[in-house]
Amino acid sequence: MKRKIVSLLGIASFGLPLFAMPENQPDLLSSTGVSTVMQQQKAVQGKVLDQTGSPIIGASVLVKGTMRGTITDVDGNFSIDVAKGETLVISYIGYVNQEIVPTGKNLSIVLKEDNEVLDEVVVLGYGANTRKQDLSASVGVLSNTEELTSRPVSSTESMLQGQLVGVTVQANGGDPTAAPTIVIRGQGSQNGDNVLWVADGVPGAPIASMNDIESITVLKDAASAAIYGAQSGAGGVILVTTKKAKEGAPSLSYDATFGVRQAYNLPEPLNAEQQIEMRKRSYANAGLTLPEGWNVEKNPWIGTTRTNWMDEIFRSAFYQRHNVALNVGTENFSNRVSFAYDNDQGVLINTFNKNMSLRYNGKFKLNKWVTINEDFVWKNTESRTHDTSSAYTGAVLAAMYMPSSATVYNPLDGSYGGTTTEDPAYIEKYGSNFADIHGDAVNPVRLLEADNIFDRTSDVWSTTSLEIGNVIPGLKFVSRFTYNLKNNNYKKFSPRRDEVGKPDLSNSLIESNYRSDAWKTENTLTYDNTFGDHTIGALFSTTADHFNTRSLEVTGKDFLDETDYLQYLTYAGSTSATDYMKGPDANVSLIGRLAYSYNDRYFVTASWRRDYAGRLPKANNYGDFPAFTAAWKISNESFFPKSDVLNLLKLRASWGRVGNLGSISYNYSSPLLGKTFWTEQAQYGVMSNRLWNNFVYYQTALNPDLTWETSEQTDLGLDIDMFNNRLSVQLDYFDKRTFNLIQAQTMNWPSTIGIDAMLVNQGEVRNRGFEAQVSWSDKVNKDFSYFVSGNFSYLKNWVSDIGVKDTDGNPGVWTGITTKDGYTDGSFRNIPYVYQTAEGEPLNSFYLIQTDGIFQSDAEAAAYVDKDGNRIQPNAVAGDLKFVDYNGDGKISDADRQYMGSATPKTTFALTAGFTYKKLSVSAMFQGVGGAQALNVAKYMTLSDVEGNFNRSGEILNAWSPENTSSDIPRLSKNDPNSNFSTASDWYLENASYLRLKNFTVSYDLTDILRKSAHLSERNSRMSVYFSGENLFTITNYSGIDPECGGWDAMKYPVSRVLSVGVKLTY
Secondary structure, three states: OOOHHHHHHHHHHHHHHOOOOOOOOOOOOHHHHHHHHHHOOOOEEEEEEEOOOOOOOEEEEOOOOOOOOEOOOOOEEEEEEOOOOEEEEEEOOOOOEEOOOOOOOEEEEEOOEEEEEEEEEEEEEOOOEHHHHHHHOOOEEEEHHHHHHHOOOHHHHHHHHOOOOEEEOOOOOOOOOOOOOEEOOOOOOOOOOOOEEEEOOOOOOOOOOOHHEEEEEEEOOOHHHHHHHHOEEEEEEEEEEEEOOOOEEEEEEEEEEEEEEOOOOOOOOOOOHHHHHHHHHHHHHHHOOHHHHHOOOOOOOOOOOOOOOOHEEEEEEEEEEEEEEEEEEEEHHHHHEEEEEEEEEEOOOOOEEEEEEEEEEEEEEEEOOOEEEEEEEEEEEEEEEEOOOOOOOOOHHHHHHOOOOOEEEEEOOOEEEOOOOHHHHHHHOOOOOOHHHHHOOOOOOHHOOOOOEEEEEEEEEEEEEEEEEEOOOEEEEEEEEEEEEEEEEEEEEEEEOOOOOEEOOOEEEEEEEEEEEEEEEEEEEEEEEEEEEEEEEEEEEEEEEEEEEEEEEEEOOOOOOOOOOOHHHOOOEEEEEEEEEEEEEEEEEEEEEEEEEOOOOOOEEEEEEEEEEEOOOOOHHHHEEEEEEEEEEHHHHOOOOOOEEEEEEEEEEEEEEEEEHHHHHHOOOOOOOEOOOOEEEEOOOOOOEEOOOOOOOOOOOOOOOOOOEEEEEEEEEEEEEEOOOEEEEEEEEEEEEEOEEEEOOOOOOOOOOOOEEOEEOOEEEEEEEEEEEEEEEEOOOOOEEEEEEEEEEEEEEEEEEEOOEEOOOEEOOOEOOOEEEEEOOEEEOOOOOOOEEEEOOOOOOOOOOOEEEEEEOHHHHHHEEEOOEOOOOOOOOOOOEEOOOOOOOOOOOHEEEOOOOOOOEEEEEEEEEEEOOOOOEEEEEEEEOOOOOEEEHHHHOOOOOOOOOOOOEEHHHHHOOOOOOOOHHHHHHOOOOOOOOOOOEEOOOOOEEEEEEEEEEEEEHHHHHHOHHHHHHHHOOOOEEEEEEEEEEEEEEOOOOOOEEEEEOOOOOOOOOEEEEEEEEEE
């Protein structure tokens, strides 16, 4: 019942402004009230200018608290009736609002540009904020979100790419259902650092729409993030401030973007004729007899190209984004409601991501001391995708595997086609359809279309806050309560696959749902005041949160009839169910912060947070996370010469500590219930040969000494503003140390004990780097302005302590990596593991055998011998890879592996430039990374004919041969005695650095045309249109589809090029 009341409160407050009157307001509906007001009003004229003295055309002039307003004409002039004591609000895009109380009839008003105002306030969390020029920590601020929403991107993460130095955003492919990964100042945890998103002060709250974002602040160093303690996950904090309800005349805005996505740089499979030629060479080079199915006279089906499989699975996909927002506000009641719809169709057929969201923000001012705020967000998501990383049924690889002679659909019955014909007449005439010559390939169109999938998530957040202020000057109390309810319904029916290739005669239906309940509460007391030259700020807060999820999954099999209306569990031949729970998980925190500045020259802050975590053992369930910052504004010293050349010179220093619990699952310390019988046969079991039915057990051994994974960071910074603040420079050096890493015990855990290895604290990772951000902006005259902004960061990542040693004292290694999809060693078909990390090497290093080119002759291969004259690669011939005998033992084995870098870029950079001429604005952004590596494992199947009888890439015909000795592709052969392709070597490792024209946008302001209508002019309406392109071209040496593949590429869902048009309209 309480949940219903909270929701209705938000709806009721939205309706109030439509009929409620502010306190002490005259009754405007009575004739007496109207005449009184009219008699008191007098006409006031004025002119609005910019700082160069040029008139501002179309500036809004509004009587505060009313709907009376006008706009300036072509000379910047205006005339408006104003009553005694009323306030005028003058505003224009790109300038700071100004409020004045008219004291005469002729006014001259000069507006300041936004970028020339140094009092911009930066949100730091828990009610703390400061002026941007007074920052003593390393914080990135993004205030041009209005322009960034013109970009045709699908997520807020994508919008951040290239915008802020030290914030690395990697697309990891182009799947519309997958958000890019964000790493702030390097990865410190083996299991990944969690970046904490905080929307309007609520950790984890969703962003209803990118168009609702007012500004974004990134807390990059530990000193600024420490106030969020373990919630920050040692990965940094991103604070999002959304647009709020405002006082003023009702306004309605509409933003829309329409675009087309296209995949590019796609691989080209062999056509039918090329595949026959390739197979002939492959068998001949191996000394094998070509199967008769590859003889066109005996099997003419293979000689005709019928399908371009890449054309069949890729499409030009439609992209659209809409946002409608209504604002209604008076002095005491303000309401804003927005509705958004996003439909992002993927470039792979039948993949998409659709979002609908509703957001409400209301502000109810009870009196001058008490204000109630309500935020409500509902977000509904439907999505569908397909795995593109599987070595067997990845959609893009499957399109490569299928022979070009095959058809998408069986012409006999319209079902999905297999690798060859199933025509009985053909089989009778030629004695066979020779299905065995094509391997177990699966029709990729079937993979993307056949399964009947429904996946919908509903996410509801309600936040109610009570604010009490002005009782004592500078003192404010805020109490906030948030409730979150999230539901998911998932259904997947997989029909039988009976076509030639890789048949599967079973069918199944999976239905699952989960419900997550969470609440958060926060009580914060802040005090800010200035006493002469002394400014102080104090904060104390308590928080608590609770989370749990209940889930049910039921699997049905053996459906006799696969008709759509019979795809329900009741028609399954057999069913099985799993009921599980995550949590409950609870955390409590105490937070304190003190800030002091003297005479706008010296700034110091200190913060402390204590977190209590329910997931940790009781003895270690609390952690303290302190932080300190200091800044010296040298340019404000009396000895510093004052000039227009150097406006700001500031030194910064900070240190802080944060924690991370992301490596511990919610149910780590919870026992499990087994409901199926089990035979106790362990040597050290409770009772030998005992049959158990229901029993409670622990899956993972508990470690009573387990404690917080911790990260400490030191930052030194320099801020410079020059030439009347047209040039801005920020330089930072940071050193981040992450220790007590949480991971499963890697050594000395007995395999016969019957439970998984316990979690332990071991290891240390370092990240050290340099960041530079430089921007220049200038307004040449009233018609022309321009800007140039660039950022560059360098990062060195390495493991400084593995945490384990063998009996001889040698440090151990970490094998494999942990991603959001779980643990992987990077193996692919017959390529063994590729990841291993050692002390002194980057986290998640590639551990491979080095190659030294290709043997150009049999004699060269025979001459590759050890010190005793024995051949190091006894099976190698001309055209085979030459592997480096790194340890010098005369043979090639795992002992010859070397550490060869990682997927983490060493450098990231971006350059953005643009100009505005009258109503036309143009901008372009180049973005790239350097020093990144990627393992292109897809080459194992696309450039080799060793495994399977699949189709291959057209590039395979460029393999080494006596006539083509410059090729870097090993010789084409059906066998591989030298293990060219099954060896985990650096032949697969490629430079994934790139420079990309990330975005190009052209916009035009049509406001003047719109305001030719008297009504729209009176309404202060605005309109602009724009064209935007994303991922327009890429410069790279990477041979795969796209270098933004996450470092391991099995023909991952490709990044797409997007062309879009849009409109922004305010009424």
